[in-house]
Amino acid sequence: MFVYADNAATTCTSQAALDAMMPYLTRQYGNPSSLYGFGQTAKEAIENARKTVAACIGAQPREIYFTSGGSEADNQAILSAAKVGARKGKRHLISTAFEHHAVLHTLKKLEKEGCEVTLLPVHEDGVVRMEDLEAAVRDDTALVTIMFANNEIGTIQPITEIGAFCRERNIPFHTDAVQAAGHMPIDVEVMNIDMLSLSGHKFHAPKGVGVLYAKKNILLSNLIEGGGQERGKRAGTENVAGIVALAAALKESCDAMEENTAKILPMRDKLITELSKIPHSRLNGSMDHHVPGTVNICFEGLEGDSLLLMLDQNGICASSGSACNAGSIDPSHVLLAIGVPYEIAHGSLRLSIGEYNTMEEIDYIVRIVPQVVEELRRKSPIWQAMEAGQRPHLI
């Protein structure tokens, strides 16, 4: 059996997205910047996509900028806000310890250039606290950037409260909503979001296309200079097919959100119930504030990467955290941020399911994982020492 359970890393392209983009990969190949009708057809497709995306998140079409993905949108949002802040002498940036590296590494770069960064702690439940934000904010705070939903543990942050807090103090608020878009309702007006990033391949559009929403009063600076595409804020001939596919996939996901959630939740609950029965396991992140499809669980006394390899041999695609960290020997910064001890964070498993998964696949996963965990533990010197009472069990 082949089971794809890594939808937080990427998703399959939906038929609706493929159908929408196909004409722009074949006969409608005009350049949107060309004046003749053939080019303008492509231009219209982009503008329709912009309207569709805007409607899905409660924005105005002119507040939507197409990018190459979530990482680019995160970079542009943060660098733009830092630049605007610096002009007013504001060089303090607030974020959290468990952001995606597209955010954390951009902040690191700004730190080297003279900005000060406060990373809010994330509590054991995987949720940031308003008190911590209130304590961190300063007169020279130029940006608050806090992710909507975490990519490794799936927890959702109090975005509406954070948005209201920032708006009251006139501090720009950016959120990396890559894991939320298409999976949870988003309204940038209601939530007082100034900038938001999303990425097509996390909701069944192809890879390499994303969106930066920036409220109309937000000044963006360019990462890429060149032509006047995207209101002069993102040069380069547009990825017309990708943009059209992103809009089709986002609309499809938003229209079917309730239905998809209703399908995913019982599957997720079965994963949690069954896998929690494995002795010395620990579920990471509170399930009270959570995207539907992501489950993150640690098994004491084993190595996450060995677990993934053995699951792969059994046809199961999963992750130990974020795909971007694959190959690194350090445990996930997200798990460490929520206080999972180093030794335990090594044995993490992220299963992220979507509406394309079936209950038969879940049954297969909950049959295979306990077998694999047991086999790995049998071979693990650490586990043997624990079982012999020479080392304490931590969970």
Ligand SMILES: *Cc1c(COP(=O)(O)O)cnc(C)c1O
């Ligand atoms: C996947 C992901 C990104 C990066 O998006 P790309 O389109 O792959 O660049 C950023 N943030 C989060 C939370 C993600 O899950």
